[in-house]
Amino acid sequence: MIIAGNWKMNPSLALAGQLANALTVRSFEPVTRILFAPHPYLVPISVRLGGSDVRLGGQDCHQDLSGAHTGDVSAAMLRDCGASVVLLGHSERRANHGETSALIAAKAAQALAHDLDVMICLGETLDERRAGLAEQIVIDQLHASLPTNLPDGDDSLHGRVMIAYEPVWAIGTGEVASVDDIAAMHQAIASELPKSQNGHKAPLPILYGGSVNADNAKAIFAIDHVGGALVGGASLDATAFDSICELAVLQMSKS
Numbered sequence: 001m002i003i004a005g006n007w008k009m010n011p012s013l014a015l016a017g018q019l020a021n022a023l024t025v026r027s028f029e030p031v032t033r034i035l036f037a038p039h040p041y042l043v044p045i046s047v048r049l050g051g052s053d054v055r056l057g058g059q060d061c062h063q064d065l066s067g068a069h070t071g072d073v074s075a076a077m078l079r080d081c082g083a084s085v086v087l088l089g090h091s092e093r094r095a096n097h098g099e100t101s102a103l104i105a106a107k108a109a110q111a112l113a114h115d116l117d118v119m120i121c122l123g124e125t126l127d128e129r130r131a132g133l134a135e136q137i138v139i140d141q142l143h144a145s146l147p148t149n150l151p152d153g154d155d156s157l158h159g160r161v162m163i164a165y166e167p168v169w170a171i172g173t174g175e176v177a178s179v180d181d182i183a184a185m186h187q188a189i190a191s192e193l194p195k196s197q198n199g200h201k202a203p204l205p206i207l208y209g210g211s212v213n214a215d216n217a218k219a220i221f222a223i224d225h226v227g228g229a230l231v232g233g234a235s236l237d238a239t240a241f242d243s244i245c246e247l248a249v250l251q252m253s254k255s
């Protein structure tokens with residue numbers, strides 16, 4: 001299981017330091033923890049996380065190698081600042097920055113080429129769900145957001161790409177999709193994922209995101225094809241985040 005914290009544009013540098021210190025107190029192995037920190041904090045946070053098993057990630061990167069892109073950050077820069085993973089296609093970037101799935105696929109290809117693993121977010125809006133289009137929208141996003149020009153052929157996806165299903169209406173709202181809806185969507189995504197060429201590698205992990213907290217995580221983790229959680233608000237509370245990681249450890253010990 002993978003538990004990823006997404007701080008978004010929230011903590012001060014002082015609070016970020018405290019939260020990072022709290023992450024180093026203990027390990028939650030075999031659960032993998034990832035922290036998506038604001039770009040200006042990557043270097044100081046990577047120093048604080050040094051020696052711990054927490055992976056550090058950026059919240060976005062540009063699709064080009066380098067160049068005249070004022071305000072943007074390249075995959076190589078993230079790598080140089082201590083990140084080993086990048087979050088791409090979060091619904092806040094799709095909605096607020098007009099990011100299309102094709103752009104996200106280009107960013108993912110650039111990130112993979114620079115030794116960054118990627119977590120690609122998918123999710124439908126409330127209107128799309130009400131119109132009965134949720135599954136179609138998410139599966140279309142999945143196919144269009146996965147990079148096509150991978151450096152090492154199809155097998156390079158496995159182990160390097162994670163999917164996060166986040167219904168847009170559940171993000172930051174306190175509303176969580178029902179167990180049945182999560183199960184149906186994760187099953188649909190799992191059945192659409194590219195297969196590895198030799199068939200031996202693990203399928204891509206599919207995380208759930210949207211108002212995950214210490215109270216609802218247990219039920220979410222018990223759902224088939226849920227490989228962890230992408231946690232926004234609750235990742236700003238060290239105790240809540242630890243509790244979610246603890247529940248993931250518990251789930252792993254059962255399966």
Ligand code: PGA
Pocket residue numbers: 006166170171172173174209210211212230231232233234
């Ligand atoms: P939330 O955010 O947990 O605050 O709903 C999740 C996310 O946007 O990644």
